Amino acid sequence: xxxxxxxxxxxxxxxxxxxxxxxxxxxxxxxxxxxxxxxxxxxxxxxxxxxxxxxxxxxxxxxxxxxxxxxxxxxxxxxxxxxxxxxxxxxxxxxxxxxxxxxxxxxxxxxxxxxxxxxxxxxxxxxxxxxxxxxxxxxxxxxxxxxxxxxxxxxxxxxxxxxxxxxxxxxxxxxxxxxxxxxxxxxxxxxxxxxxxxxxxxxxxxxxxxxxxxxxxxxxxxxxxxxxxxxxxxxxxxxxxxxxxxxxxxxxxxxxxxxxxxxxxxxxxxxxxxxxxxxxxxxxxxxx
Numbered sequence: 104x105x106x107x108x109x110x111x112x113x114x115x116x117x118x119x120x121x122x123x124x125x126x127x128x129x130x131x132x133x134x135x136x137x138x139x140x141x142x143x144x145x146x147x148x149x150x151x152x153x154x155x156x157x158x159x160x161x162x163x164x165x166x167x168x169x170x171x172x173x174x175x176x177x178x179x180x181x182x183x184x185x186x187x188x189x190x191x192x193x194x195x196x197x198x199x200x201x202x203x204x205x206x207x208x209x210x211x212x213x214x215x216x217x218x219x220x221x222x223x224x225x226x227x228x229x230x231x232x233x234x235x236x237x238x239x240x241x242x243x244x245x246x247x248x249x250x251x252x253x254x255x256x257x258x259x260x261x262x263x264x265x266x267x268x269x270x271x272x273x274x275x276x277x278x279x280x281x282x283x284x285x286x287x288x289x290x291x292x293x294x295x296x297x298x299x300x301x302x303x304x305x306x307x308x309x310x311x312x313x314x315x316x317x318x319x320x321x322x323x324x325x326x327x328x329x330x331x332x333x334x335x336x337x338x339x340x341x342x343x344x345x346x347x348x349x350x351x352x353x354x355x356x357x358x359x360x361x362x363x364x365x366x367x368x369x370x371x372x373x374x375x376x377x378x379x380x381x382x383x384x385x386x387x388x389x390x391x
Contacts (some may be wrong), residue, residue, distance in 0.1 A: 113144045157174045177229070195304070254328045267331075279301060
C-alpha cells in the first residue's frame with residue numbers, strides 16, 4: 104500500500120456533490136439532492152485494488168459532512184467511469200443500510216451500519232483519473248472481507264454477524280433480496296460493538312442491481328455454505344439447511360470490475376439468467 108502521509112494536497116477543487124436521500128429498490132426512482140462544494144485530495148492514493156484507486160479527501164467548503172476525513176474512490180478504467188455505474192453503487196449501499204436499520208431494531212449483540220456513499224462530479228478531470236467518483240467517510244481499523252457475492256465465507260466460526268445479517272435481509276425482503284459481499288471494519292469498545300460495512304452487493308430475484316446481481320443463483324450460492332448460528336436463532340430466522348448448489352457452473356461467472364472481490368455473469372448468451380440481466384440493463388436500470 105502506498106504511503107501517502109507526506110504526499111502534498113491538491114489546490115481546492117470544485118465538485119457537484121450528490122446525496123441520495125431515498126430510493127425505491129424496484130423502480131429505481133430516487134430522491135437525489137445536489138450541493139456545490141470544494142474539496143482537496145491527497146495527491147498520492149492510499150490504496151489501490153484491481154479496479155479502483157482511493158485517495159484521502161478533505162472538504163474545504165460547501166458540504167457539511169460528518170467526518171473529518173474522507174475516502175474518494177475512482178474506477179481505474181474509463182469504461183467504468185460512467186454516471187450510471189456510480190449512482191447504481193450508491194443506491195445499492197443506501198438500500199443495504201435500510202436493511203441494517205431493520206436488523207439493528209431487533210437488538211442483535213453487535214450492530215451493523217453501512218457508510219453513507221456519495222457521488223461527486225469534479226468540474227475538471229482529476230489528474231490521472233476521471234470526473235466521477237465515490238466518496239465515503241474514512242474509517243480507521245483493520246479492513247476485512249467476510250463474504251463475497253457467491254459462496255465465500257472467510258471463517259464460519261467468526262462470521263456470525265455478517266452471515267446472520269445476510270440471512271436476515273433475505274427474510275426481511277420476503278425472500279426477494281439478499282445483501283452479501285460483506286466487508287468493512289469491526290469496532291469494539293466498552294460501549295460499542297459494531298460492524299461498519301461498505302461496498303455490498305444485492306442479489307434480487309428481479310435482477311435490479313447490475314452485473315454483480317446473480318439473482319436466485321447468488322442467493323442459492325450463499326445458502327449452500329451458510330450455517331445458521333445463534334444470532335439467526337435469536338432473530339427467529341428460518342433454519343435453512345445448506346442448499347444444493349445451483350445448476351449454473353462457476354465458470355459462468357468472473358470478477359466484476361464494478362464490485363471488487365465479486366463475480367459477474369458472462370459467457371453463454373443463451374443463459375436465461377444472463378439474457379435477463381442484459382434486458383434489465385437495456386431498460387435503463389441503474390441510471391439516476
